[in-house]
Amino acid sequence: NAGVTQTPKFQVLKTGQSMTLQCAQDMNHEYMSWYRQDPGMGLRLIHYSVGAGITDQGEVPNGYNVSRSTTEDFPLRLLSAAPSQTSVYFCASGALSGANVLTFGAGSRLTVL
Protein backbone atom coordinates (compact mmCIF):
# COMPACT_ATOMS: atom_id res chain seq x y z
CA ASN A 1 0.00 0.00 0.00
CA ALA A 2 1.85 3.09 -1.27
CA GLY A 3 -0.41 5.71 0.35
CA VAL A 4 0.19 9.17 -1.14
CA THR A 5 2.97 9.45 -3.68
CA GLN A 6 4.35 12.83 -4.74
CA THR A 7 6.82 13.51 -7.52
CA PRO A 8 9.31 15.03 -7.96
CA LYS A 9 10.89 15.35 -4.50
CA PHE A 10 13.07 18.25 -5.61
CA GLN A 11 12.83 20.68 -8.51
CA VAL A 12 14.62 23.86 -9.51
CA LEU A 13 12.90 26.17 -11.99
CA LYS A 14 13.66 29.47 -13.60
CA THR A 15 11.19 32.32 -13.33
CA GLY A 16 8.49 31.96 -15.97
CA GLN A 17 8.86 28.21 -16.47
CA SER A 18 5.89 25.93 -15.95
CA MET A 19 5.79 22.56 -14.29
CA THR A 20 3.46 20.00 -12.75
CA LEU A 21 3.74 18.39 -9.35
CA GLN A 22 2.20 14.94 -9.42
CA CYS A 23 0.17 13.40 -6.61
CA ALA A 24 -1.35 9.93 -6.60
CA GLN A 25 -3.11 7.96 -3.87
CA ASP A 26 -4.21 4.34 -3.84
CA MET A 27 -6.62 4.47 -0.89
CA ASN A 28 -9.72 5.40 -2.90
CA HIS A 29 -9.96 8.69 -1.00
CA GLU A 30 -12.47 11.20 -2.30
CA TYR A 31 -10.70 14.20 -0.76
CA MET A 32 -7.34 15.40 -2.06
CA SER A 33 -5.58 18.66 -1.38
CA TRP A 34 -2.38 20.62 -1.94
CA TYR A 35 -0.64 22.66 0.75
CA ARG A 36 2.47 24.76 0.74
CA GLN A 37 4.71 25.07 3.75
CA ASP A 38 6.66 28.24 4.37
CA PRO A 39 8.70 29.11 7.48
CA GLY A 40 6.52 30.39 10.32
CA MET A 41 3.32 29.91 8.34
CA GLY A 42 2.45 26.27 8.80
CA LEU A 43 0.52 24.63 5.98
CA ARG A 44 -1.55 26.83 3.69
CA LEU A 45 -4.22 25.28 1.51
CA ILE A 46 -3.78 25.92 -2.22
CA HIS A 47 -6.53 23.84 -3.85
CA TYR A 48 -8.61 20.87 -2.89
CA SER A 49 -10.96 18.36 -4.48
CA VAL A 50 -13.83 16.31 -3.10
CA GLY A 51 -14.04 13.94 -6.04
CA ALA A 52 -13.26 13.42 -9.69
CA GLY A 53 -14.26 16.45 -11.72
CA ILE A 54 -14.64 18.70 -8.65
CA THR A 55 -12.02 21.19 -7.48
CA ASP A 56 -12.08 24.30 -5.34
CA GLN A 57 -9.75 27.05 -4.20
CA GLY A 58 -8.11 27.24 -0.83
CA GLU A 59 -6.33 30.13 0.87
CA VAL A 60 -3.55 30.76 -1.67
CA PRO A 61 -4.70 29.56 -5.12
CA ASN A 62 -3.19 32.27 -7.33
CA GLY A 63 -0.57 31.02 -9.76
CA TYR A 64 -1.66 27.39 -9.46
CA ASN A 65 -4.04 25.17 -11.40
CA VAL A 66 -5.43 21.77 -10.52
CA SER A 67 -7.59 19.14 -12.14
CA ARG A 68 -9.08 15.88 -10.92
CA SER A 69 -9.84 13.60 -13.84
CA THR A 70 -9.57 10.42 -11.74
CA THR A 71 -10.04 9.57 -8.07
CA GLU A 72 -6.37 8.62 -7.78
CA ASP A 73 -4.58 11.64 -9.25
CA PHE A 74 -4.51 15.32 -8.33
CA PRO A 75 -1.73 17.19 -10.17
CA LEU A 76 -0.76 20.76 -9.26
CA ARG A 77 0.36 22.98 -12.13
CA LEU A 78 2.48 26.08 -11.84
CA LEU A 79 1.67 28.10 -14.94
CA SER A 80 4.51 30.63 -14.83
CA ALA A 81 6.78 30.06 -11.84
CA ALA A 82 7.75 33.00 -9.63
CA PRO A 83 10.34 33.19 -6.83
CA SER A 84 7.43 33.63 -4.37
CA GLN A 85 6.43 30.05 -5.19
CA THR A 86 9.64 28.68 -3.72
CA SER A 87 8.31 26.40 -1.02
CA VAL A 88 7.76 22.84 0.10
CA TYR A 89 4.54 21.41 -1.29
CA PHE A 90 2.53 18.66 0.35
CA CYS A 91 -0.28 16.65 -1.16
CA ALA A 92 -2.76 15.03 1.22
CA SER A 93 -5.79 12.79 0.85
CA GLY A 94 -8.58 11.59 3.09
CA ALA A 95 -11.98 9.93 3.13
CA LEU A 96 -14.81 12.48 3.00
CA SER A 97 -17.02 10.54 5.37
CA GLY A 98 -16.15 10.21 9.01
CA ALA A 99 -13.05 11.84 10.41
CA ASN A 100 -11.31 12.63 7.12
CA VAL A 101 -7.90 12.07 8.69
CA LEU A 102 -5.38 13.26 6.15
CA THR A 103 -2.57 11.11 4.83
CA PHE A 104 0.29 13.23 3.54
CA GLY A 105 2.80 12.66 0.79
CA ALA A 106 6.52 13.07 1.47
CA GLY A 107 6.65 16.60 0.12
CA SER A 108 8.18 18.29 -2.93
CA ARG A 109 10.77 21.02 -2.47
CA LEU A 110 10.54 23.59 -5.24
CA THR A 111 13.03 26.39 -5.81
CA VAL A 112 12.30 29.13 -8.32
CA LEU A 113 15.31 31.21 -9.32
Next chain:
Amino acid sequence: ILNVEQSPQSLHVQEGDSTNFTCSFPSSNFYALHWYRWETAKSPEALFVMTLNGDEKKKGRISATLNTKEGYSYLYIKGSQPEDSATYLCAFRNNNDMRFGAGTRLTVKP
Protein backbone atom coordinates in the same frame (compact mmCIF):
# COMPACT_ATOMS: atom_id res chain seq x y z
CA ILE B 1 -11.86 33.63 6.54
CA LEU B 2 -10.90 30.58 8.55
CA ASN B 3 -8.28 31.74 11.07
CA VAL B 4 -6.67 28.96 13.03
CA GLU B 5 -4.28 30.24 15.67
CA GLN B 6 -1.83 28.21 17.69
CA SER B 7 0.16 29.27 20.72
CA PRO B 8 2.87 29.35 21.69
CA GLN B 9 4.81 29.38 18.45
CA SER B 10 7.64 27.44 20.09
CA LEU B 11 8.31 25.80 23.40
CA HIS B 12 11.44 24.43 25.07
CA VAL B 13 10.97 22.08 28.02
CA GLN B 14 13.12 19.70 30.03
CA GLU B 15 12.66 15.96 29.83
CA GLY B 16 10.00 14.94 32.32
CA ASP B 17 8.13 18.25 32.24
CA SER B 18 4.46 18.29 31.34
CA THR B 19 3.32 20.86 28.84
CA ASN B 20 0.32 22.04 26.89
CA PHE B 21 -0.48 24.23 23.94
CA THR B 22 -3.54 25.85 22.45
CA CYS B 23 -5.38 25.90 19.16
CA SER B 24 -8.14 28.44 18.59
CA PHE B 25 -10.53 28.28 15.65
CA PRO B 26 -13.82 29.74 14.41
CA SER B 27 -16.73 28.57 16.54
CA SER B 28 -19.20 28.62 13.64
CA ASN B 29 -19.64 25.94 10.97
CA PHE B 30 -17.57 23.50 12.98
CA TYR B 31 -17.16 19.99 11.62
CA ALA B 32 -13.97 18.60 13.16
CA LEU B 33 -10.69 19.56 14.79
CA HIS B 34 -7.56 17.57 13.98
CA TRP B 35 -4.16 17.41 15.69
CA TYR B 36 -1.10 16.30 13.71
CA ARG B 37 2.46 15.61 14.77
CA TRP B 38 5.16 16.71 12.34
CA GLU B 39 8.73 15.60 12.81
CA THR B 40 11.52 17.30 10.93
CA ALA B 41 12.11 15.86 7.43
CA LYS B 42 8.93 13.78 7.64
CA SER B 43 5.28 14.29 6.74
CA PRO B 44 2.57 15.25 9.26
CA GLU B 45 0.90 12.29 10.95
CA ALA B 46 -2.53 12.34 12.56
CA LEU B 47 -2.78 12.25 16.34
CA PHE B 48 -6.41 12.98 17.07
CA VAL B 49 -9.67 13.91 15.40
CA MET B 50 -12.36 15.45 17.57
CA THR B 51 -15.86 16.28 16.49
CA LEU B 52 -18.01 16.82 19.58
CA ASN B 53 -17.93 19.62 22.13
CA GLY B 54 -16.31 18.25 25.27
CA ASP B 55 -14.44 15.50 23.40
CA GLU B 56 -11.32 14.27 25.12
CA LYS B 57 -8.86 11.98 23.36
CA LYS B 58 -5.78 10.24 24.73
CA LYS B 59 -2.88 8.34 23.18
CA GLY B 60 -0.23 7.32 25.68
CA ARG B 61 1.16 10.46 27.33
CA ILE B 62 -0.59 12.80 24.89
CA SER B 63 -4.17 13.97 25.29
CA ALA B 64 -6.41 16.63 23.79
CA THR B 65 -9.63 18.41 24.71
CA LEU B 66 -12.14 20.30 22.60
CA ASN B 67 -14.46 23.24 23.26
CA THR B 68 -16.42 24.03 20.11
CA LYS B 69 -18.61 26.70 21.70
CA GLU B 70 -15.67 28.94 22.52
CA GLY B 71 -13.48 27.67 19.70
CA TYR B 72 -10.41 26.18 21.31
CA SER B 73 -8.60 22.89 21.81
CA TYR B 74 -5.73 22.02 24.14
CA LEU B 75 -3.04 19.44 23.55
CA TYR B 76 -1.31 18.08 26.65
CA ILE B 77 1.90 16.09 26.89
CA LYS B 78 2.64 14.48 30.24
CA GLY B 79 6.25 13.74 31.16
CA SER B 80 7.78 15.01 27.92
CA GLN B 81 10.49 12.90 26.31
CA PRO B 82 13.10 13.96 23.72
CA GLU B 83 11.26 11.88 21.10
CA ASP B 84 8.22 14.16 21.59
CA SER B 85 10.20 16.95 19.93
CA ALA B 86 8.22 17.92 16.84
CA THR B 87 5.87 20.54 15.50
CA TYR B 88 2.28 20.01 16.56
CA LEU B 89 -0.31 21.23 14.08
CA CYS B 90 -4.01 21.67 14.57
CA ALA B 91 -6.42 21.80 11.65
CA PHE B 92 -10.00 23.05 11.55
CA ARG B 93 -12.46 21.40 9.22
CA ASN B 94 -15.72 23.06 8.26
CA ASN B 95 -17.53 20.87 5.69
CA ASN B 96 -14.84 20.16 3.08
CA ASP B 97 -12.24 22.82 3.69
CA MET B 98 -9.43 22.05 6.14
CA ARG B 99 -7.18 24.85 7.39
CA PHE B 100 -4.06 24.44 9.48
CA GLY B 101 -2.58 26.61 12.17
CA ALA B 102 1.09 27.59 11.99
CA GLY B 103 1.99 24.96 14.58
CA THR B 104 3.74 24.82 17.94
CA ARG B 105 7.35 23.69 17.72
CA LEU B 106 8.21 21.65 20.81
CA THR B 107 11.82 20.91 21.82
CA VAL B 108 12.39 18.57 24.73
CA LYS B 109 15.87 18.74 26.20
CA PRO B 110 17.36 15.61 27.81
